[in-house]
Amino acid sequence: MHQGVIVACLCAAWCRLCDDYAPVLRAVGAEFEGLRVEWIDIEDEADLVGDVDVETFPTIVVIATDGAVRFAGPLTPQAQTLRRVIQVALDGTTIAPVPAEVTAFAARLMRGA
Structure with a gap:
């Protein structure tokens, strides 16, 4: 169970690649209970x-x-890539240094949960 873990996709309405990625994100996200x-x-x-x-x-x-x-x-818009990133993150690994503005965004998103 991954209750409280958030995977946020930052996108834009005009982005066709994002449109194509939406069902991939939903499908992979559903593989991790509580995500x-x-x-x-x-x-x-x-x-x-x-x-x-x-x-x-x-x-x-x-x-x-x-x-x-x-x-x-x-990320490349492929299910296996997203799946790997989520799994490594769920294992407790920080994959790369995170800029302060991303940490601030995460705090705002968590407050709105």
Whole structure:
């Protein structure tokens, strides 16, 4: 059970790649019981996203139950890649250093939970 773990996909309504990725995100997210999957449009939810600079879509942020960001960055839009990133993050590994603005975004998202 992964209650309280969040996988957020930062996307944009105009991004066709994001549209194609949405069912992949939902399907892979459903494989992890209790995982919360959030689809966040960076333009519609700019206040929530804050200063996070999204240059490449899809950008994924994996947030642990304690609020620690385990992964933040663009992913190739493939189920196996997303699955691997989620599993490593769930194992407690922080995959790469996380910028302060991403940590602040994670805190805002957790507060809204």
